[in-house]
Amino acid sequence: MSKVSKVVLAYSGGLDTSAIIPWLKENYDCEVIAFVADVGQGEEELVGIEEKALASGASACYIADLKEEMVKDYIYPSLKTGAVYEGKYLLGTSMARPIIAKAQVECALEVGADALCHGCTGKGNDQVRFESAYAALAPQLTVIAPWREWDLRSREALLDYLAERKIPTTATLEKIYSRDANAWHISTEGGVLENTWNQSNELCWVWTKDPEDAPNTPEEVSVLIEKGEIVAVDGKAMSPYEALVYLNKKGAEHGVGRIDIVENRLVGIKSRGCYETPGGTIMMEALRAVEQLVLDKESFEFRESIGLKASHLIYDGRWFTPLCRSLLAAANELAQDVNGEVVLKLYKGQVTAVQKRSPNSLYSEEFATFGEDEVYDHSHAGGFIRLYSLASRIRALNEQKK
Template identity: 60%
Template sequence: MKNGSIKNTIVLAYSGGLDTSAIIPWIKDNYKFNVVAFVADIGQSNVDLKVIREKAMMSGASDCYIADLKNDFVNHYIFPMLKIGAIYEGQYLLGTAIARPLIAKAQVDYAHKINAIGVSHGATGKGNDQVRFELAYAALDPSLIVIAPWREWKFKSREELLEYLCQKNIHTNVTQEKIYSRDENIFHVSTEGGVLENTWNAPNNDCWVWTTNPCDAPNQSEKIHLKVKKGCVVAVNHSFLNAYECLNILNKIGSKHSIGRVDIVENRLIGIKSRGCYETPGGTIIYHALRSLEQLIFDRDSMYWKNKIALDMSFIIYDGKWFTPIRKSLQKSSEILSNSISGEVIVELYKGSVNIIQKKSLNTLYSEEYATFSKDNVYSQLDAQGFIRLFSLSSRIRSLNRKK
């Protein structure tokens, strides 16, 4: 406990959802602490933000602080991650995982500002987020008290939480029929629980929030022009925008064409498999655009190394190891390559598919003169003979040895 701290005050990472709405009265009842609700504005629904302060106060919070982290999130977390190309288990663009270190850091900073004695989160004892939040807390200030109610309270299900809130006369939008767990930010929205807990159940319409059903998406494809500078999209359809604006407009365009929907079963850090429906429309478009430019720019060894960094970084981000030397090391290593990713891309969107149909870069290693199947004056095919002889030398020696 810190000297000079506000007596009995905990800063809760508050979303206004079922879990954190229950945590406020629970901490007050069981710890006799005051609770300040800390809300990270990272691009979630404006409707939610308009009512979230009122919800927090009605739940018993002594105060509610909303931190505008949108630009910080896109500039220092999302775009750097997209540059690297981190994607977990081949499909998950890490929309929830990448937000946790930012939220935790801002939460700890605010706890310091008001001299609170501790922090709290609403992550369950079965999930990844408890690890992500608490690794960040430990890295930033291990002296803070950490309260993780899901590991302490008697409630065993979200149905029991609903009953508890009902007893406390605290309103929530969650119902027994739509008891999903959702996470939303400018990058993605995820849906878990409910019908998705049975992998033989197909997702229903309630499982998708942003994106149009592919069957209802436009029958006409849409082409968009992207300009990329040093691994970041800087213009959409020839309009130069800041990073947040670029992502926001691509979310809208992508959602219309059902881009970025995935229904996956993933391996959680603690060993449990979980199923989720993730929607990352703008991020999916950017991801494919950047990878297409890498095809032009990187040589074979650079591509191998970049892909290895991306794979390693996907686990670093997923596991919540953002505030570690290895994350900084991987990011710095990747930047040497990522800073060469500049160019222009034409992307065609159609009923959930993203196709890169045109691309160019001043940094390209692709040469039509060398690659052509037509007559050329720059490459002697006879040169390949000596290359193959040297490249196959160990194989030939091995074969000769077997014949001795």
């Protein structure tokens, strides 16, 4: 094992990272500093977390409030690209990882640590996301991944390990589902979901109402957008994080933002998860509605290609790369004219843009009418179509000669 003297651990307070602290001290003979990122996972997750880290053997515990920064500098830029992984997933876990890793690196450099550590398993995507960020931001620091080194392979083994060392924990053997939450979403994996023929049950959903039990009366929300960013909701100016919290509550009440998906992990394994992104689903629908008014055909097509590529870069942990920066910059440029207001209807798990307007709209009722107008001469279409289909015409004539 590499010789290190001080390690900063990405600490969640859960069973894995609670066991990692004493394991690091025993196997690396080093000082361990716990780093906690508040990305909106919920106050209950943070209660007593510093005391828990110190009781596990950490010399210090730092808690960073990253909620506003995450939504402003990571989620909003991603929204502008239109990134949706494999057609459904709004990248809830993926979008939190780069800001956590960045803040962890900053903490390590500030306290003079020579190593970083995370509690990601050897089968998942997060190990790649964290370590790719570490490599891009502080390649000189040693990276320790206990799940790839230790022989603790079960929840029971981790509990026994802590019990032997008289380290208190609130974790039990009864945990069935694996969950990850931040301000953007919550994911649920494991349990009945491991068999794809099993339907999800009420335990698989945490934030949102079952659409069948949602209110029978639809609710409308109004969203104001400037340069591709939501700046006000229902007539009230809000910060990015405030807007997300507000829309999360509205969407959850109506069962909006649920998906049950089998996705392709970066490491090659398929996994199934139930993800809830109520506010994000509303935000995405609002931005796309204004884009429909503002972007011309070629610009919209290009934005879609940016979104597809960005979804894979973000999912695969390549946020801190030149290509990702370039895509974000391109999407931001396209969003400069994405200004407008959208009214969205929330009803039984669905969100629909029912009204939209923009000062930059390319839509013209005068041009689009089926009635008589003075701006479009139908006879002009003939020459356009003949030129547009010229290659097909020449190809067909060649085939006829053969």
